[in-house]
Amino acid sequence: MDASSQRLKNAIIENFGTPCPVIDLDVVERNIERVQRLCDEAGIANRPHIKTHKSPLLAKMQIEAGAKGITCQKLGEAEVMADAGITDIVIATNLLGAARSGRLAALQRRVGLKVCADNPVTLSHYAQAAAQAERKMDVIIECDTGQKRAGVETPGEALALAQIIRDDPNLNFVGILFYPSLDGWEHTQTFFDALTEGLHELGMQATIVSTGGSPNLVNLGKLKGATEHRAGTCIFNDLMMINAGVATQEDCAFQIYSSVVSRAGEERGILDAGSKTLTSDTGGLEGYGRIIEHPNARIHKFAEEHGFLDLSRCNDKPGVGDIVRVIPNHVCVAVNMVDQLVAVRGDEIVEVIPVAARGRLV
Amino acid sequence: MDASSQRLKNAIIENFGTPCPVIDLDVVERNIERVQRLCDEAGIANRPHIKTHKSPLLAKMQIEAGAKGITCQKLGEAEVMADAGITDIVIATNLLGAARSGRLAALQRRVGLKVCADNPVTLSHYAQAAAQAERKMDVIIECDTGQKRAGVETPGEALALAQIIRDDPNLNFVGILFYPSLDGWEHTQTFFDALTEGLHELGMQATIVSTGGSPNLVNLGKLKGATEHRAGTCIFNDLMMINAGVATQEDCAFQIYSSVVSRAGEERGILDAGSKTLTSDTGGLEGYGRIIEHPNARIHKFAEEHGFLDLSRCNDKPGVGDIVRVIPNHVCVAVNMVDQLVAVRGDEIVEVIPVAARGRLV
Numbered sequence: 029m030d031a032s033s034q035r036l037k038n039a040i041i042e043n044f045g046t047p048c049p050v051i052d053l054d055v056v057e058r059n060i061e062r063v064q065r066l067c068d069e070a071g072i073a074n075r076p077h078i079k080t081h082k083s084p085l086l087a088k089m090q091i092e093a094g095a096k097g098i099t100c101q102k103l104g105e106a107e108v109m110a111d112a113g114i115t116d117i118v119i120a121t122n123l124l125g126a127a128r129s130g131r132l133a134a135l136q137r138r139v140g141l142k143v144c145a146d147n148p149v150t151l152s153h154y155a156q157a158a159a160q161a162e163r164k165m166d167v168i169i170e171c172d173t174g175q176k177r178a179g180v181e182t183p184g185e186a187l188a189l190a191q192i193i194r195d196d197p198n199l200n201f202v203g204i205l206f207y208p209s210l211d212g213w214e215h216t217q218t219f220f221d222a223l224t225e226g227l228h229e230l231g232m233q234a235t236i237v238s239t240g241g242s243p244n245l246v247n248l249g250k251l252k253g254a255t256e257h258r259a260g261t262c263i264f265n266d267l268m269m270i271n272a273g274v275a276t277q278e279d280c281a282f283q284i285y286s287s288v289v290s291r292a293g294e295e296r297g298i299l300d301a302g303s304k305t306l307t308s309d310t311g312g313l314e315g316y317g318r319i320i321e322h323p324n325a326r327i328h329k330f331a332e333e334h335g336f337l338d339l340s341r342c343n344d345k346p347g348v349g350d351i352v353r354v355i356p357n358h359v360c361v362a363v364n365m366v367d368q369l370v371a372v373r374g375d376e377i378v379e380v381i382p383v384a385a386r387g388r389l390v
Numbered sequence: 391m392d393a394s395s396q397r398l399k400n401a402i403i404e405n406f407g408t409p410c411p412v413i414d415l416d417v418v419e420r421n422i423e424r425v426q427r428l429c430d431e432a433g434i435a436n437r438p439h440i441k442t443h444k445s446p447l448l449a450k451m452q453i454e455a456g457a458k459g460i461t462c463q464k465l466g467e468a469e470v471m472a473d474a475g476i477t478d479i480v481i482a483t484n485l486l487g488a489a490r491s492g493r494l495a496a497l498q499r500r501v502g503l504k505v506c507a508d509n510p511v512t513l514s515h516y517a518q519a520a521a522q523a524e525r526k527m528d529v530i531i532e533c534d535t536g537q538k539r540a541g542v543e544t545p546g547e548a549l550a551l552a553q554i555i556r557d558d559p560n561l562n563f564v565g566i567l568f569y570p571s572l573d574g575w576e577h578t579q580t581f582f583d584a585l586t587e588g589l590h591e592l593g594m595q596a597t598i599v600s601t602g603g604s605p606n607l608v609n610l611g612k613l614k615g616a617t618e619h620r621a622g623t624c625i626f627n628d629l630m631m632i633n634a635g636v637a638t639q640e641d642c643a644f645q646i647y648s649s650v651v652s653r654a655g656e657e658r659g660i661l662d663a664g665s666k667t668l669t670s671d672t673g674g675l676e677g678y679g680r681i682i683e684h685p686n687a688r689i690h691k692f693a694e695e696h697g698f699l700d701l702s703r704c705n706d707k708p709g710v711g712d713i714v715r716v717i718p719n720h721v722c723v724a725v726n727m728v729d730q731l732v733a734v735r736g737d738e739i740v741e742v743i744p745v746a747a748r749g750r751l752v
Contacts, residue, residue: 045465045752046487079694101695103407121695122651124711125408125662146652149710177693178652178660289484290508290540298540300487304726305751309670309692330671331539332441332722333463333483348511349486360694364666365726367749387729387749389667390407 036375037285037351043377046287046351047301049366051381053373055281056086056263063245063262064094070249070257075099075118075238077260080360082385083369084112086263099240099258103131104388110139112384118142118168118238120205120258122178125390127153136161142236144205146170146180151192151199158198166202167193168236171223173216175209183223190232203236206251210243213250220253243272266359267318268311282363283320283353286335288346297346299327299335301354305365306335311358320353322346327354398737399647399713405739408649408713409663411728413743415735417643418448418625425607425624426456432611432619437461437480437600439622442722444747445731446474448625461602461620465493466750472501474746480504480530480600482567482620484540487752489515495522504528504598506567508542513554513561520560528564529555530598533585535578537571545585552594565598568613572605575612582615605634628721629680630673644725645682645715648697650708659708661689661697663716667727668697673720682715684708689716 040048067074073096078087087098087109097116100106103126106117122145126132135141136157145151145167158165169186172179180186186204193201204223208216220237227233237255239247242262261269264282269275284305290298306317308330316327316335322342329336335354339345346352356362363369369381402410429436435458440449449460449471459478462468465488468479484507488494497503498519507513507529520527531548534541542548548566555563566585570578582599589595599617601609604624623631626644631637646667652660668679670692678689678697684704691698697716701707708714718724725731731743 041487041490043491045491045493047751048487049751121662122660122710124649124651125403125410128403128649129405129407131407146654147710150651153711172654176655176658177698178696179654181654287486287490289486289512292508292534292541292543293538296538298484300483303669303671303723307665307670308672308723309665332726334540336539348484348509349515361665361670364694365749366751387727389409389411389728 032375036372039377040285040370041287041351044370046285047305048285048370049363050283050285050370050372051264051281053371053378055279057089059263059265059279059281060090060093063259066245066248067257068094072248072254073256075256075258076263077101077240077258078105078109080260080263081363082383083381084109084114084384085381087114088112090263096256102385102388102390103135104390105385106141107131107135108385108388110135115139118144118258120144122146122150124150124153127157129390131390133157133160136163136165140166142166142168142202144168144170145189146178148189148192151189151196155196155198164198164200166200168203168205168238170205171219173206173208173219174212175207177207183219183226186223187226187230190227190230194230194232201232203234203238205238207240208244208247210247213247216251220251224253242269243274245274261360264359264363267313267355267357271313277355280355282359283355284362286352286354288348288350288352291348295338295340297325297337297339299337299352299354300333302332302334303330304332306330306354306356307358307361307365309358309361313357317354317356320355322352394737398734401739402647402732403649403713406732408647409667410647410732411725412645412647412732412734413626413643415733415740417641419451421625421627421641421643422452422455425621428607428610429619430456434610434616435618437618437620438625439463439602439620440467440471442622442625443725444745445743446471446476446746447743449476450474452625458618464747464750464752465497466752467747468503469493469497470747470750472497477501480506480620482506482532484508484512486512486515489519491752493752495519498523498525498527502528504530504564506530506532507551508532508540510551510554513551513558517558517560526560526562528562530565530567530600532567533581535568535570535581536574537569539569545581545588548585549588549592552589552592556592556594563594565596565600567600569602570606570609572609575609578613582613586615604631605636607636623722626721626725629675629717629719633675639717642717644721645717646724648714648716650710650712650714653710657700657702659687659699659701661699661714661716662695664694664696665692666694668692668716668718669720669723669727671720671723675719679716679718682717684714
């Protein structure tokens with residue numbers, strides 16, 4: 029490794045210790061620009077999902093690059109973004125806990141939100157929150173086209189919800205939200221077309237038609253009628269994105285700097301980053317992260333604060349005290365473990381970015 | 391379910407929303423007393439591992455019940471505990487990042503720490519930190535007796551480290567640390583006896599001989615010569631502890647209160663607690679947590695903010711808006727996701743306890 033990278037590693041450990049979450053802002057900017065360009069080329073508005081970074085500073089970089097607004101998964105995330113002056117917000121989930129705690133009404137009073145629902149119970153809580161806020165709430169209907177996540181399973185169910193929204197003086201129907209699987213776009217089109225026709229018969233229309241997912245950036249524009257896309261992970265990327273073929277190692281902006289703290293056995297070693305740092309989320313991949321300096325070292329198991337290395341396939345084994353950089357399998361959950369990100373450009377530490385919405389459970 | 395439990399659920403969601411981490415202080419106290427009694431009966435000092443709760447308030451409850459001191463896994467945990475006035479602290483890991491960042495020296499100046507090492511590199515950083523702090527550092531040698539975690543693998547290696555410690559004017563040898571597997575106590579005894587003899591020949595002696603682990607509470611006192619035990623999980627318990635046969639469901643003090651936010655399919659449902667709340671750590675068990683109200687509902691998969699329920703074996707299926715209580719597979723990593731715990735006694739909310747050392751990565 030070159031001397032300048034070693035200088036950065038030394039600066040990281042002397043200023044912050046290890047493990048330490050680091051993002052490269054040059055790579056972040058490149059990733060933001062790429063997604064914006066892909067959306068522009070497809071004629072789709074970009075509404076990045078901020079669950080990946082949970083940081084108003086990074087959300088503003090996305091908006092400055094051309095994003096129309098943002099997507100959140102938690103009311104707490106939206107609160108933090110609204111505090112920072114971001115107001116065009118879709119919250120892409122049924123918000124029951126937030127509605128019943130009064131926090132949805134409080135934020136709705138400040139910022140007109142676009143919220144999602146897939147059932148009448150959620151709608152009735154939205155109507156109550158809107159009434160309490162004295163501000164009509166924009167509602168998007170979440171539809172499932174095969175992933176078996178949230179979302180109604182048929183156009184008929186979506187139409188039933190659309191009518192409840194239309195008939196409620198506190199709610200305003202604004203659109204439809206999909207998360208197609210990689211090969212589920214044809215089915216999504218069929219669903220969307222039937223739903224659009226049904227809405228037309230009701231004299232209604234979706235002004236927002238949202239698709240989602242970073243791996244789905246390869247499918248941008250495939251749904252005729254889509255108006256916007258929400259992608260999160262692609263601002264940082266990770267091993268899942270490399271595995272999906274939508275990023276290379278050079279596109280991975282987030283790394284955990286970690287010390288090798290033990291080499292108690294000939295063929296094994298221990299990092300000071302375990303399940304409380306990198307998380308046990310494998311993202312369906314084998315092992316727990318890639319060590320840039322030792323790609324043949326395998327993080328095969330975690331204790332809470334330790335990553336256990338199998339070095340048997342490693343010719344150049346790391347020694348105790350070495351600092352290594354780990355790309356996580358799934359960056360969204362790794363960022364969610366930390367309160368701040370150390371931002372670098374090349375080999376210089378340039379700032380510390382708070383993960384401001386982390387820990388907002390509701 | 392009885393009306394009083396429903397009242398508590400309503401109070402939780404109205405005051406905090408969902409998901410919400412809740413601990414029952416009556417159960418916590420019972421668990422603390424039980425472990426203290428087991429240690430007393432075995433004639434072993436109790437040094438609970440606070441990585442499970444990361445809260446000075448709960449650590450003080452353990453000390454008031456009779457614990458000699460505490461065990462930490464991070465310097466940051468020790469900093470928070472020292473700030474709260476707790477001074478008898480073992481940090482049970484090789485602290486390289488903390489040493490090189492200067493934070494180990496800073497805390498050592500305030501509180502004489504007992505730190506662990508399994509290699510000479512760590513010892514040399516400890517010596518530097520002690521010199522910087524102008525205070526000799528107590529060192530415990532971590533030994534591995536079969537788990538293949540941290541720790542030297544032979545008494546000979548331990549003796550070599552003991553001599554380095556003895557010969558360093560800034561270090562002070564105080565003991566040995568083991569984490570035997572459930573069936574590894576015989577081997578641990580052999581290791582310990584050989585090491586003790588070797589130390590004796592060097593004119594040295596271990597004043598601390600530490601064993602560890604909540605499942606190992608059934609083995610307390612089995613190591614002749616042990617002076618103290620460190621157990622973490624048993625303050626709250628979880629499905630892993632139930633599975634290990636050392637706790638029942640009634641001993642599980644920590645639960646995530648979660649709303650059912652979707653029932654998009656007949657046989658499935660969705661909770662508002664996903665991998666960012668309960669974590670993907672299965673602890674080697676099947677599924678992700680037990681729903682107290684619906685033990686036959688299976689949390690079979692996570693999205694970041696969603697827990698996906700398989701309700702096919704559930705006669706009494708939960709409805710949208712129901713609030714359920716989830717016992718996690720592994721409580722230590724679940725507590726580590728949250729900034730505070732809502733403490734209840736019976737059906738009353740009594741206080742909010744900060745998870746003060748959460749997020750201290752180093």
